[in-house]
Amino acid sequence: MSKGITPKSEDHNKWYTDVITKAELADYGPVKGTMVIKPYGFAIWELVKDEFDRQFKATGHSNAYFPLFIPKSFLAKEADHVEGFAKECAIVTHSRLMTDEDNTIQVDPSSKLEEEIIVRPTSETVIWHMYKKWINSYRDLPILINQWANVVRWEMRTRLFLRTSEFLWQEGHTAHSNKDEAVEETLKILDIYKNVSHNHLAMPVLTGRKTNAEKFAGAVDTYCIEAMMGDKRALQAGTSHYLGQNFAKAFDVKFQTENNNEEYVFASSWGVSTRLIGAIIMVHGDDSGLRLPPSIAPTQVVVVPFFKNDDELKKIKDYIDPYIHQLSNMGIRVLLDDRPKMSPGFKFNEWELKGAPTRLEIGFKEIENNTITVFRRDTKQKENISIDSVITYTSNLLDNIQDNMFVQANDFMNKNIFSVSTYDEFKNIINKGGFIRCGWDGSDESEKKIKEETKATIRCIPFDEKPDNLNCIFTGKPAKHEVIFAKAY
């Protein structure tokens, strides 16, 4: 147990905040609801971002940048959309400050804008306004654009990374000449989301479709990846929307087909955000702090030397430097922590807190015996190995940890997905924690009542649902869908 961290089992929320604060991932900004992502947290985000970016580009997408500011009237053009975002907007109304007679800074009333401006909560409206200018014919399609940006959704109950007024994300916005292609795109992206979650974040996710009540404001269908956190609650980790022709109609974006007809353009949009950092913390963290999968760990191998003075440090460096260079040349992110006046024990705690997947320890005992001690963060096991094998061993170990962390998280998730046969059982499990896979009659009303009574929501209608012979857990009627229920962040 690391100093100063509330144990996870004792108070999950406090543990979460402690990890973020003590591992220096993020801090609270001065405006309520805002967040500062500190360098270590941002380094993780950069690795996550780079992997998504690589996969988007490999599938033909380009990055672009659209304005932060959206005219108020745009938001109103798609009815569901404005409904979904109206209550959480930052609204710009003026463009100048002035100094009043008391020499205090005031908003200059004469700078009032003709039309108020919305700070983007998402960019469908401004992007479809531009797409109207860019799309004339089928030859202009598809458009496959992504942007990395900040968005703002006013939040009262802040939780770092999970729920903040401003967050960083990517938002893809694609335009297509037919429905099939747009749906295919929507699902292709969901597949990338799942793939990066599994293979890089070591985070198992369930995939499926959202119910009408839970889908994106303006979508025909919303698909999602849902993950189970360490407290058995669900987190929506990414969404991909098939938008049909909704935004094309709202912004009058038609194209000339190959047969010289006119048709509205079909669309998708999709996003993942810095919320994923919160997911990583909660899926993998333990009482000692963060545990990072090697793929997204800013420091994959930390080297901690035991030394009392510069002379001793020099001897250790002579011993280890060639191996450090070799690991580094292989593309492994390795760091020698030779900070003076800090005990190795202190450094051990700090790097366990920060979740570095492996640690190499070297003192004179290791040098005498031509060995090195290797610590793995996932299982906290230590092993003393021959120094000659350190390169292969460490490199294999990183792969092994990456795989093991996925297996651990996957076992945990599968162990905590339950089938139930009565609503009492349902409530009991929702209270204790876990996902429930059961039948639902497909009505908004049952969904709403279950939410009111238990706080559980339908996380998704899984792609592999088997609704036949199931009954709705609430009404007992024949199930329309098999769904996943859980309390969610």
Added chain:
Amino acid sequence: MSKGITPKSEDHNKWYTDVITKAELADYGPVKGTMVIKPYGFAIWELVKDEFDRQFKATGHSNAYFPLFIPKSFLAKEADHVEGFAKECAIVTHSRLMTDEDNTIQVDPSSKLEEEIIVRPTSETVIWHMYKKWINSYRDLPILINQWANVVRWEMRTRLFLRTSEFLWQEGHTAHSNKDEAVEETLKILDIYKNVSHNHLAMPVLTGRKTNAEKFAGAVDTYCIEAMMGDKRALQAGTSHYLGQNFAKAFDVKFQTENNNEEYVFASSWGVSTRLIGAIIMVHGDDSGLRLPPSIAPTQVVVVPFFKNDDELKKIKDYIDPYIHQLSNMGIRVLLDDRPKMSPGFKFNEWELKGAPTRLEIGFKEIENNTITVFRRDTKQKENISIDSVITYTSNLLDNIQDNMFVQANDFMNKNIFSVSTYDEFKNIINKGGFIRCGWDGSDESEKKIKEETKATIRCIPFDEKPDNLNCIFTGKPAKHEVIFAKAY
């Protein structure tokens, strides 16, 4: 001369906008003053950004992210700072929209914020608010943080990339325990700016210090890189500020020194922005459009085949594909433009417009003779070479173009920096275009009057100034500094 582009010599402003529009670099956003960076423009920005990012990280800097929103009161804390930014702020005053009786969307008056929020024009204030929380002792220093972000400065006269209400940039904010280290940091960054400009953007820059009138609002000293555009006007391409203890005092950020004293922290801040894309266009562009230095060209080599049908295309591909793969494996960004139903001539124009540094042309004549035709965009020369030598030739050619474009731009700049001995001569040259290197008496008043009379400003006091024996070009008094005057963007 490419279709639809105004010749540069005829109307430089219109030429500039034409290049941006026709090469699909950017477009105007719906809110006045905002800009959309289109995929091709953004791909250039990504290459520029990646190079800066690499160099910042190599010199010990980390990225982080601070909030977009700044409390109004923060801006007022540093007197010069608020003076500098008060007149161009986007101010958030409300947080909700509502539907009124006419079913139109209105700002909900009940959502008025207690304190208005400023959308960051730059982040010194919010960052120094955080640094107060993070800095206690000399052990916490230095802090070397950079962020890539959007900022907003209300603009009435929009010019794409050069002057927009929102733009993308990086802003570095460092904190140090002493003046020397902070000044050293300020200059180290200026050196990176110069280095990337010269070696990657192929854009020669003059370096020096800004006058008091031109320095950053809140800085002790502002250092800059200044470039000469194709119309001989100056563009401030990057600035690095030594902030002294100004922001530390405004935000009460003290630290405990090694000797157990208390002192205010010393600071630097520095930035380059998407304005650099505008500079690249204006330094290198010609009547055919953009010319991109290979280092920042999204497509370094475009391959244009001459074919009439799929069969012919297949034969050409069989011939060229192995070489394309080889170039690609060497890290060269190569693209085969095999779009059907488009003439090679059309593609030539398009890629010249988009500034691809080299073009490989292949028809059956080339295949028969085992050759390939190579076109270089910088000089528009064509050469027919043996196919066996295409890899070495192209790879060397890219280096050669990179160097040549710098030499061309540098010659142009040097040819257009003038010495003058009278104020009449000064006015004459400022009117015709060019930089003037001359004496200045150091007074705000002369500087102001020259600006009023000629629109020329002091771009910088160059590091290699030699003010001895010079007189002020305006007052005739002994010069305090040798300076560079020019009309600027």
